[in-house]
Amino acid sequence: MTTKYGSFPGARPRRLRTTPAMRRMVAETRLHPADLILPAFVREGISSPVEIGAMPGVVQHTRDSLKKAAVEAMEAGVSGIMLFGVPEEDKKDAAGTVGTDPDGILQVALRDVRAEVGDDLIVMSDLCLDEFTDHGHCGVLDAEGRVDNDATLERYAEMAQVQADAGAHVVGPSGMMDGQVGVIRDALDQVGHEDVSILAYTVKYSSAFFGPFREAVGSSLKGDRKTYQQDPANTRESLRELALDLEEGADMVMVKPAGPYLDILARVADAVDVPVAAYQISGEYSMIEAAAERGWIDRDQAIMESLTGIKRAGANMILTYWATEVARRL
Secondary structure (H helix, E strand, O other): EOOOOEEOOOOOHHHHOOOOEEEEEOOOOOHHHHEEEEEEEEOOOOOOOOOOOOOOEEEEOHHHHHHHHHHHHHOOOEEEEEEEOOOOOOHHHHOOHHHHHHOOOOHHHHHHHHHHHHHOOEEEEEEOOOEOOOOOOOOEOOOOOOEEEHHHHHHHHHHHHHHHHHOOEEEEEOOOOOOOOHHHHHHHHHHOOOOEEEEEEEEEEHHHHHHHHHHOOEEEEEEEOOOOOEOOOOOOHHHHHHHHHHOOOOEEEEEEEOHHHHHHHHHHHHHHOOOEEOOHHHHHHHHHOOOOOOOOOHHHHHHHHHHHHHHHOOOEEEEEEOHHHHHHOO
């Protein structure tokens, strides 16, 4: 509108939204392939990849298909791959023994992938017992059936050592046991793995969005993990966990899930001077895929918007099942 007093309004933010080139030039947040980490599942005793019903497009890999996926991620510019092992059911026991067996599926897969990609892709390993226990919990149980924190730490120390021996550049303790980072750091250093990094699952909420993951890892869990994973109602608790993990020697920290907890991610990112990761978990993935399959949302735009939101909130790295696809698009 023009009046005798001049043009109104004088400030027109829309000028910077006029064309794709203009919007690209002034974008405040940019995704890059190097921001991305691919979570991948490798299953023992299968001859071809197995589709995960609750996660369309994601599979439980064979050892060979996992190596191929790792190379594809590397070639697309993805920074890392986070491995989860799925043992044969009859190999699970109360102590998760196969998780510390040098010939267990996760350790074998780590050696496979490291031999395939060397140092050109950061090879990460999930450090937790839940995939390997017959009760499905993230630790060993006491006589009353509760997760025994300190006994579990001893198992984590062993896991860290065998995973590092197998070639992991980074271990990711995800069990939410008190003191896990410090124990794992000491265990690694004692056997000469001072250069292996710890990506601490610092903030991990007891979330309904983990549902599809249970199928992905063949979980044996009955009940829930509310006594060790965090209450979704709490914020200060996350900052306390953060302070403890940093004091114990975490090299990087993670918030998981990502999308429902962007406020927590932003507070963590503002508080630290170490790299911050966020894990866009199975339920976040599956909701977008399911809605897109029904034609309710534009799949590609929703994927990019969700990842941009995570990056905007402060994540330096994002674990996402779309890592390779998005890296190629970028």
